[in-house]
Amino acid sequence: MEDASAAAIIDARGTVTGWSEGARQLTGYPAEEAVGRPVRELLAEDVPPEAVSARSGTVMVRHRDGYLVGVRVRACAVTGRHGEPDGFVITAAPPGPGETSLAGRAFQQASMSMSVFDTGQRYLRLNEAACHVMGVSEETLLGRHFPETVEEAEHSRGFNWHLRHVVETGRPLRYESYTGAPALNREHAWVTEMWPVRDSSGELVGTALAAFDSTEQYWARQRLALLNEAAAAIGTTLDVVRTAEELTEVMVPRFADFASVDLFDWVLGADEPPAASAEEVTLRRVAHGSVTEGTPEAAVHLGEVDVYPSFSPIARAMREGRAILSQAGEPAFMRWVAERNARAPGGRPYR
Numbered sequence: 409m410e411d412a413s414a415a416a417i418i419d420a421r422g423t424v425t426g427w428s429e430g431a432r433q434l435t436g437y438p439a440e441e442a443v444g445r446p447v448r449e450l451l452a453e454d455v456p457p458e459a460v461s462a463r464s465g466t467v468m469v470r471h472r473d474g475y476l477v478g479v480r481v482r483a484c485a486v487t488g489r490h491g492e493p494d495g496f497v498i499t500a501a502p503p504g505p506g507e508t509s510l511a512g513r514a515f516q517q518a519s520m521s522m523s524v525f526d527t528g529q530r531y532l533r534l535n536e537a538a539c540h541v542m543g544v545s546e547e548t549l550l551g552r553h554f555p556e557t558v559e560e561a562e563h564s565r566g567f568n569w570h571l572r573h574v575v576e577t578g579r580p581l582r583y584e585s586y587t588g589a590p591a592l593n594r595e596h597a598w599v600t601e602m603w604p605v606r607d608s609s610g611e612l613v614g615t616a617l618a619a620f621d622s623t624e625q626y627w628a629r630q631r632l633a634l635l636n637e638a639a640a641a642i643g644t645t646l647d648v649v650r651t652a653e654e655l656t657e658v659m660v661p662r663f664a665d666f667a668s669v670d671l672f673d674w675v676l677g678a679d680e681p682p683a684a685s686a687e688e689v690t691l692r693r694v695a696h697g698s699v700t701e702g703t704p705e706a707a708v709h710l711g712e713v714d715v716y717p718s719f720s721p722i723a724r725a726m727r728e729g730r731a732i733l734s735q736a737g738e739p740a741f742m743r744w745v746a747e748r749n750a751r752a753p754g755g756r757p758y759r
Contacts, residue, residue: 419495436472452476475551476532521619529571574602574615597626656697668696689716689723720744
């Protein structure tokens with residue numbers, strides 16, 4: 409709260425009789441809507457007993473827009489003309505540094521993303537991990553519906569459906585998803601737990617969630633599944649060409665968008681193995697596969713021979729007897745791509 413003069417006057421019956429501009433800024437309620445109402449209607453939960461006895465502490469106030477606001481309050485008793493209790497003057501301000509409870513600090517410092525939503529799927533609280541995933545501060549999200557904060561419509565619909573389901577059924581749920589997030593540069597796997605939040609009377613007032621980033625475990629399972637599939641699908645015959653085809657079938661699309669197998673002619677039984685050479689390598693295309701039907705990006709057709717210069721990744725892999733990882737930006741790789749693209753029919757990118 410920017411205005412430190414947030415104050416309210418409560419009479420002996422618990423009815424609001426005075427309301428400052430700072431209180432309006434804090435709760436969203438103008439004076440004409442607050443004055444005359446029981447103060448309990450503005451609270452999101454019962455005032456903690458320790459705060460009642462000390463006449464100070466942190467309470468949760470429900471903002472006019474529906475979300476919760478934690479505030480530090482101090483009550484000053486007002487006496488009547490003859491010394492009888494006549495109500496309280498309440499001053500309020502946001503919690504200061506170091507005043508958060510142990511549970512609050514645990515929530516904020518949790519390593520997993522944690523959030524709290526009201527029954528209308530609006531943000532009430534986020535911890536630091538959740539703000540990191542969303543890429544914005546907690547203040548930016550409070551009071552906003554989740555679909556307003558993400559661009560991926562499919563993820564938004566699924567996530568929001570689960571939030572509503574918890575509210576409608578009053579039961580916790582767990583689900584797994586594979587999706588992106590506003591502040592992450594690639595998709596992640598998530599295991600999300602959602603559960604209903606109830607007040608002291610048992611009324612459902614919101615939904616809490618904890619999302620665990622399970623991307624490493626997800627890809628470990630995918631790699632294991634790929635290895636199992638490869639063991640069962642590759643090498644079903646002694647025919648070398650069929651084995652090459654089986655290899656590309658396993659790799660595309662689960663491992664790559666495009667895969668090819670090029671062999672020396674002597675592997676196909678045409679000649680004796682040639683002597684090792686530090687120069688160009690001549691190979692014959694025996695299999696390839698693509699996520700695009702018909703493999704239109706392949707500049708080398710099945711059965712054709714092509715020559716790979718000594719600096720190309722393929723020639724290096726053959727010469728050094730190990731896997732070579734190349735990527736855009738590397739001088740040798742860009743030189744090879746430029747040379748191959750120049751030779752590709754119709755100017756298609758070479759593969």
